[in-house]
Amino acid sequence: MDILVYGTINSVTLSLLSLGFTLVYSISRLPNFAHGALYITTGYFIYLFLNGLGLSYPLSIIFGIALTSLIGAMMYRLILIRIRGMEISEIIATYAIGLAMIEGLRWGGLRGTTFTLPSFASGSRDILGVSVDDQRLLVVVVGFAVFALLYFFVRLTRNGLALRGIAQDERAAMMLGIDSDRMAVVSFAMGSSLAGLSAALILPLGNIVVEAGYNVLVFSIAVSVIGGLGSWSGAIIASFIIGFAQILTEKFLSSHFQMVIALLAIIITLLIKPSGILGRQKELEERV
Amino acid sequence: MRKRLGKSVGIVVAVMFFLVGFTNIAPAAEKPIVIGAPLSTAFLYGWDAERGIKLAVEEINAAGGVKVGGKKRPFSVEVIDTRDLEPSVPVSDALLGLEKLILDKNADFIIGGPVRSEAALAAMDLLNKYKKVSILSTGVLTPAYHKKVAENYAKYKYCFRITSHVIVMANEFVTLLADIKKGHGFNKVYIMVQDVAHARGGGEAMKKMLAASGWDVVDMKIFPTGTTDFSMALNDVAKTQADIIFLWMDMPESAILLKQWSGMKLKALPMGFVNAAEQPGFWKATEGKGEFLIVNLVNGGNAPAKITPWTMKFANAYEKRWGLEPEGYGTSSSYMAVYTLKEAIEKAGAIDADAVITALENVNLMGVYGRISFDKATHQVIASDDPKLGAVTGIIQWQKGKRVQVFPPNVAEAKILLPPWMKK
Numbered sequence: 117m118d119i120l121v122y123g124t125i126n127s128v129t130l131s132l133l134s135l136g137f138t139l140v141y142s143i144s145r146l147p148n149f150a151h152g153a154l155y156i157t158t159g160y161f162i163y164l165f166l167n168g169l170g171l172s173y174p175l176s177i178i179f180g181i182a183l184t185s186l187i188g189a190m191m192y193r194l195i196l197i198r199i200r201g202m203e204i205s206e207i208i209a210t211y212a213i214g215l216a217m218i219e220g221l222r223w224g225g226l227r228g229t230t231f232t233l234p235s236f237a238s239g240s241r242d243i244l245g246v247s248v249d250d251q252r253l254l255v256v257v258v259g260f261a262v263f264a265l266l267y268f269f270v271r272l273t274r275n276g277l278a279l280r281g282i283a284q285d286e287r288a289a290m291m292l293g294i295d296s297d298r299m300a301v302v303s304f305a306m307g308s309s310l311a312g313l314s315a316a317l318i319l320p321l322g323n324i325v326v327e328a329g330y331n332v333l334v335f336s337i338a339v340s341v342i343g344g345l346g347s348w349s350g351a352i353i354a355s356f357i358i359g360f361a362q363i364l365t366e367k368f369l370s371s372h373f374q375m376v377i378a379l380l381a382i383i384i385t386l387l388i389k390p391s392g393i394l395g396r397q398k399e400l401e402e403r404v
Numbered sequence: 405m406r407k408r409l410g411k412s413v414g415i416v417v418a419v420m421f422f423l424v425g426f427t428n429i430a431p432a433a434e435k436p437i438v439i440g441a442p443l444s445t446a447f448l449y450g451w452d453a454e455r456g457i458k459l460a461v462e463e464i465n466a467a468g469g470v471k472v473g474g475k476k477r478p479f480s481v482e483v484i485d486t487r488d489l490e491p492s493v494p495v496s497d498a499l500l501g502l503e504k505l506i507l508d509k510n511a512d513f514i515i516g517g518p519v520r521s522e523a524a525l526a527a528m529d530l531l532n533k534y535k536k537v538s539i540l541s542t543g544v545l546t547p548a549y550h551k552k553v554a555e556n557y558a559k560y561k562y563c564f565r566i567t568s569h570v571i572v573m574a575n576e577f578v579t580l581l582a583d584i585k586k587g588h589g590f591n592k593v594y595i596m597v598q599d600v601a602h603a604r605g606g607g608e609a610m611k612k613m614l615a616a617s618g619w620d621v622v623d624m625k626i627f628p629t630g631t632t633d634f635s636m637a638l639n640d641v642a643k644t645q646a647d648i649i650f651l652w653m654d655m656p657e658s659a660i661l662l663k664q665w666s667g668m669k670l671k672a673l674p675m676g677f678v679n680a681a682e683q684p685g686f687w688k689a690t691e692g693k694g695e696f697l698i699v700n701l702v703n704g705g706n707a708p709a710k711i712t713p714w715t716m717k718f719a720n721a722y723e724k725r726w727g728l729e730p731e732g733y734g735t736s737s738s739y740m741a742v743y744t745l746k747e748a749i750e751k752a753g754a755i756d757a758d759a760v761i762t763a764l765e766n767v768n769l770m771g772v773y774g775r776i777s778f779d780k781a782t783h784q785v786i787a788s789d790d791p792k793l794g795a796v797t798g799i800i801q802w803q804k805g806k807r808v809q810v811f812p813p814n815v816a817e818a819k820i821l822l823p824p825w826m827k828k
Contacts, residue, residue, distance in 0.1 A: 122635050129633075227446045229656040230685030238691070240667040247639060247668045322632055322660040323680070323689055331630045366636050372599040372626040 119363055121246040127359025128259035129252075129318060130335055131352050135262070136310030137336035142283045142346035143303035146196060146206050148188075150214030151311055152333030156226075157217055158184040158312035159324040163231055173234060181312035188308025189301050196304075197297060218329045231324040233316075255317050262313065263352065279303060283346065338378040342385045344395020353393055357381065436480035437470060437755055439742065440511025442502045442527075443542070444489035444519045448683060452731040453516045453542040453738035454483050459725050460742035471750045479742065482509040483516075488523040489543070498523035499530060506534045512755050515741045519543030519734075521602060528552060531562045535757045537764070540565040541741040542734030545602055545702070547571050550784035557781065561761055564783040566744060566776065567737040568702050568797060570602065572787045573677065574609045576700065576797050578617055579789075580811045581648065584673070584820060585619070590647035594672065595624040596637060596661070598653040606652040606677060614650075622646050627653070634661040641672050651676035659690050666693035669825040676700065682732030687805045694802050696823045698810065701798035704773030704791070705736030707807035709798065711773055711791050711815045718772045729807075736798075740771045773798065790814050 137151040148154075158180050165176035191213060199205040237250035270276035281289035282299045290296050311332075319328075338358060343350030358381055362374045385392060441457050443450035461479040469476040484505050486498035498518040505511045514536055518524045524544040531538050540549065540563065547569045553560045584590055593614055597607035604626060611621050622644045625637045638661070641649055649665065649672045651658065659680040665672075675698035680686060682701055686694055704711040708719040708729055718739060722730045730736060745760075747769050752759035765783070769776045774791030778784065788794025789812035799811035801820055808818045 118636060118639055122633070125635075126633065222446055227451070228448055228683065228685070229659060229680040230683055230689045232659075232689040232691075234691065235663075238667065238693075240664075240669075247642070248635065249664060249667050252633075252635075318632070321663070323656050325656045327630060327656075363636065370626060371631070371637065372628050374631070375628045 117244045118246045119360070119367060121243050121248060123356075123360040123363040125248065125252050125256055126363055127356040128256045130339055130359050131355035132255065132259045132262065132310075132314040132317065133332050134336040134339035134351055134355065135266070135348070136307035136314070137333075138340050138343070138346065138348055138351040139266075139310060140303050140307035141340060142348060143279050144192070144200075144282075144300035145286075145346070146192075146200065146300070146304075147210060148191075148304070148307060149207060149211035149333060150191065150217060151307070151336050152329035152331070153214035153217035154184050154188060154308045154311040155315045155332045156324065156326055156329035157187070157221065158315040159233065159319040159328075160221055160226055160231070162233055162316060162319075163324055166233070177316045181309050181316065184312040185305045185309040188311075189305040192297075192301050192304040197300075200300070214329070214333070218326050222326045226324065226326055229323050229325070232322075233320040233324065235320040249321070251321055255321075258313075258317055262310070266348070275302060334375075335378060338382050340392075341382050342392055344392025347392065347394040350392055350394030354381075357393075434469070434475050434477040436478045437472070437513070437749070438509060438511045439479055439481050439745070440502075440505030440509055440514045440536075441481055441483045441516040442486045442498065442505055442514065442518050443483060443516045444487055444498075445483065445485045446487070447489040447519070448679065448732050449519050449542045449734040450485070450489065450517070453519075453734040455722070455726050455731075456541075456735045456738035457481055457483075457515055457742055459722060460739045462725070463721070464742065464746055470746050472755060473753050479746075482511055484509075486518050486523065488518050488520040495520075495523045495526050499526055502527050502530055506530075506536055511536065513745055513760075514538035515745065516541055516738055517543055521546040521549070524549060525552065528560050528563050532559050535562065537562050537745075537757050537760050538564065539741040539745060539764075541567055541738040545570045545573065546605075550779075550782035553784075554782045561783070562757065564764055564778055564785075566741045566778075566785045566795075567734075568787055568795070569784070570606050570609060573700055573702065573797070574606065574613055576789075576799065576811065577610060577650070577676070578613050580675075580698075580799060581614065581619065582617065583811075583813075584648070587820075588647075588822070590673075591618075592620045592622050592644065592646040593648045593650050594622045594637075594641045594644065594646035595650045596634070596653070597624065597626055597651070598655050598658075599626050599628045600654065603652040603654065603677075607650075610650060610652070629655045630657060631655075632657055632660055634664050638664055638668055638670060642668070642670055646672045648672060649674040649676075651678050653677070654679035656680050659686070659694070662694045662697055663690055666690075666695075666823075669823075671826050673698070673820075673822060673826065677702075679732070681802065682706070684729045684731065684807070687802065692805065695804070696802060696821060698799065698801045698820065699807075701800060701807075702733040703737045704796040704798040704809070704815065705739075706730050706732050706734075706798045707800050707809070709800075709809040709815065709817060711796055711809070712770055714770070714772045736772045740773070740776060743771065744769055744776055771795075 140148045162176045162180035165171045235251045240249045270280045278294045339354045343354030361377045365373050365377050465478045469478040484501040486501040487493045488498040521544050597603040658678050677700050681699045705715045748760050748763035751763040765780045774796040777786050786794040800807040801810045810816050810820050
């Protein structure tokens with residue numbers, strides 16, 4: 117039973133961490149290697165609003181996520197728009213932005229283990245006979261709520277449908293009057309907000325350390341590659357595969373192979389199905 | 405008119421220069437003795453060592469400096485960020501930093517790091533090349549450091565270490581656990597370590613030593629750096645009914661483990677080498693959930709304690725200077741390294757390397773964490789559980805928001821407390 121409970125928690129956490137990365141790629145076809153940096157920057161913003169400006173916790177979270185969302189949008193509007201379509205430049209530019217943000221935070225004083233955010237819920241409870249922290253349960257609940265909201269957003273709202281249109285066929289969408297650059301800005305803002313939301317939920321479990329930015333990026337890439345680049349449902353399936361594989365590894369092998377499992381899964385996916393579980397991009401290219 | 409104004413201004417300026425010149429009349433300052441400090445300053449063991457060194461230098465300079473051959477010379481400090489504790493930074497970068505301190509900054513002595521064992525071991529050859537005496541005061545817990553000195557004294561005689569190492573620490577833990585076993589009837593230990601060399605080594609050593617001393621070592625789990633969920637292992641602790649969770653971790657995420665332990669109200673007392681729990685800010689960071697954790701701070705005085713008369717004097721001075729209590733491993737030892745060097749230079753009457761080495765080998769100084777003296781063959785500080793005889797450890801327990809010295813018994817200020825949910 118502990119495998120089921122902890123596997124689900126781990127999987128939803130991974131989904132939340134990587135959903136923003138997948139969303140940005142699916143719409144703008146831009147790999148946002150600054151995703152981990154945006155995650156940790158939101159945590160630091162919330163910390164500063166809460167402890168530096170003395171704002172209330174909910175307000176700090178709202179402002180923190182809003183500011184990160186703005187940074188994401190500006191990243192596209194000011195930098196990435198100029199190099200869109202040049203794949204290597206896109207990777208280098210987003211990685212450089214991420215690196216500058218993370219190392220900038222370190223240089224600016226985000227060092228040590230004492231930067232923390234308060235938990236929304238302390239204590240723990242038994243779920244199916246397994247002890248679970250309340251904060252992690254909250255992560256799962258909000259995680260499922262985010263999946264549902266995104267599902268309805270892209271199916272029922274005008275902006276959501278436009279995003280889907282761009283994701284499916286950019287040229288056709290443009291012919292129908294959808295502004296590709298505007299949608300890319302929206303996708304970057306939304307992707308950054310998702311990174312921020314996951315930070316607000318997950319960082320209270322531990323501390324705000326810059327190294328977490330790199331870890332989040334590694335897991336986001338692993339989930340996206342395995343799920344299929346740009347496939348949202350593929351990303352969620354991949355999160356569950358990696359999440360449960362990690363828990364099974366910890367249970368039956370050893371916990372220090374957890375990171376190895378994620379990287380091994382990337383290699384196996386690339387060998388067997390390079391387009392990922394639900395990715396069709398490569399398959400289409402091959403067919404053409 | 406303009407000419408007269410210019411003349412007046414000229415006279416005023418000349419008078420000012422004259423006055424300033426006279427008020428600054430003082431004997432020509434002696435050339436400072438330069439201490440080079442190669443430290444990974446983005447990490448606790450780097451920045452607290454830097455603060456310890458600077459505090460000692462300021463105190464010594466304020467008292468007149470170091471007496472060398474009838475003259476009083478001040479100390480000056482040059483710190484370089486070696487970044488050796490940062491992931492994926494190669495050892496060669498730390499060595500470049502050290503070399504820069506020696507060649508560009510003209511360091512006469514090296515105090516502090518490099519902080520990571522691999523970098524410090526590699527730096528020993530550089531210290532020999534440039535004949536620079538070094539007192540290692542932070543990081544580097546590997547016994548290989550002092551063993552290397554013993555194996556090739558002529559080459560590595562420049563290297564001294566004023567802090568402890570894993571073998572001493574493991575023995576301290578075993579003694580402490582024997583006391584706990586006697587007092588509470590505990591018998592089962594669950595070991596959790598981080599997937600880094602020193603932690604795996606420490607965990608393995610503890611596993612063998614505890615098994616040899618009659619403990620039932622239930623399991624040893626190794627966690628990758630950056631692990632953010634310890635639920636599975638903690639659930640395992642509950643199932644196996646372990647009495648002690650022994651930790652050896654330097655990753656910040658170990659604070660999560662303590663939060664989860666407290667949330668689950670596990671009937672197992674956590675203790676070990678936990679970097680995240682060393683700093684005074686740990687209490688706030690865990691919202692008090694780290695209470696009852698027992699942590700080895702490697703040397704006494706890294707938290708306020710009454711080990712020697714100097715301990716609290718140092719703790720108060722540190723708090724006055726830096727606005728917080730001594731922060732953790734590397735603080736008191738780096739501070740003492742400067743005073744020990746001063747003592748040796750004054751005894752030697754020169755800053756010549758060979759003379760200072762001989763003086764350091766014979767140093768006998770009652771310091772912040774006990775008597776400071778070095779083993780002549782290994783240049784390792786002599787450890788003891790009695791501050792009158794040697795350097796004493798700083799094993800503390802978090803009690804009501806304070807770090808309270810609980811071991812060794814000679815200098816303990818309180819008994820070890822169990823969490824309320826563990827009381828029978």
